[in-house]
Amino acid sequence: MAYTKIISIDYEVAPNIVTNDDLTKILDTSDEWITTRTGIKQRRVISGDMTSSDLGINAAKKAIKRANFDVDKIDLIIAASSAPEDIYPSVACIIQKAIKADNAAAFDLRAACSGFIYSLNCARAFIKAGIYKNILIVAADATTKYTDWSERSTCVLFGDGAGCAIVCADDKESDDIIGVDLMSDGNCGDYITLKIQGVNSPLVDEIKTKEKPFIQMKGKDVYKYVMTTIPQKLEELLDKLNLKVDDIDYFVPHQSNLRMIDALAQRLNIEQSKVISNIEHYGNMSAASIPCAIREAIDKGQMKLPATIAISAFGAGMTSANAIIRLNEKI
DSSP states (O other), X not given: OOEEEEEEEEEEEOSEEXXXXXXXXXSSOOHHHHHHHHOOSEEEEOOTTOOHXXXXXXXXXXXXXXXXXXXXXXXXXXXXXXSOSOXXXXXXXXXXXXXXXXXOXXXXXXXXGGHHHHHHHHHHHHHHTTSOSEEEEEEEEOGGGGOXXXXXXXXXXXXXXXXXXXXXXXXXXXXXXXXEEEXXXXXXXXXXXXXXXXXXOTTTSOOOOOOOOOOEEOHHHHHHHHHHHHHHHHHHHHHHTTOOGGGOXXXXXXXXXXXXXXXXXXXXXXXXXXBOOOHHXXXXXXXXXXHHHHHXXXXXXXXXXXXXXXXXXEETTTEEEXXXXXXXXXX
16 A cells, blocks of 8 residues: 655745735725734735636646656646636646646646645545555635625635645655545535626526626634534544644644634644744635645744644635644655
8 A cells, every 4th residue: 555745845925915004095994903803914916817827837836846856757636726717727737738747637626725635635545546646736726816805804814825735655654644534514605605607598598797706705604613613623633543732743724814723723722832824924825825834834944844733724615624744854
């Protein structure tokens, strides 16, 4: 049986910085109001013709270069993207073309902000089944293109970016992806929604103009879901793996809201020194937030390797995901 090895993690963020003070020019808000409620000071936003795929391509190229990895050896690309520029071609296929990974199959996975962990679990399963050996995971979203910039409760939250990981089969008797727990609850599907613009045939229905597609969110319901689901499921996963909270070197949650991150750490009794967060500078970058936070923490010396890391996420659906991973010094 093959084992999983994470050989590279990297990220890319949109080039434009939008600060809280910038938002006061178009919203009835203030830096204090936004910071107090979210912990966010600025976010990265795409402009012009830039897309989520562009961000994903750049992140993928960085991860490949960092590992000095032969692109021809990539046999699968999974793109976790819930805010792509088009429904098809898929983000994964666009990335495959751009990086010239001609030997790879490619598909998109849509689990919103949980997408990176969902993709890790897919990679783990494919490798252990002996189906693929070298898998490129790219979480890429340009969520701000689907944000109502007149609605301060949501537009202050989001930023655009991509995170990437390369996961390979390994013959050593240990896994870098130690354990994963995924969950979804479609009964809560209306907590976060983004409608697409489809119309029926004029031969059967009168064409009706639809509202512009913007993210809609029930913040209080999302908060309750997260606080109920994530701590319980992460504790169950640790118990299944015969681990304790004290065995975790770092906790990297989805960068959604600093208040939620702090509340999760408190409920899990995780020391603040072990919590990795960079939401202040980037906002909520959907599934890209976890790999981005990990790479930046390593580069800044905030995360010492080797390390055992708990990662947690939640997203529209509703979906939730927890994983325990191990990263070595060469990542």
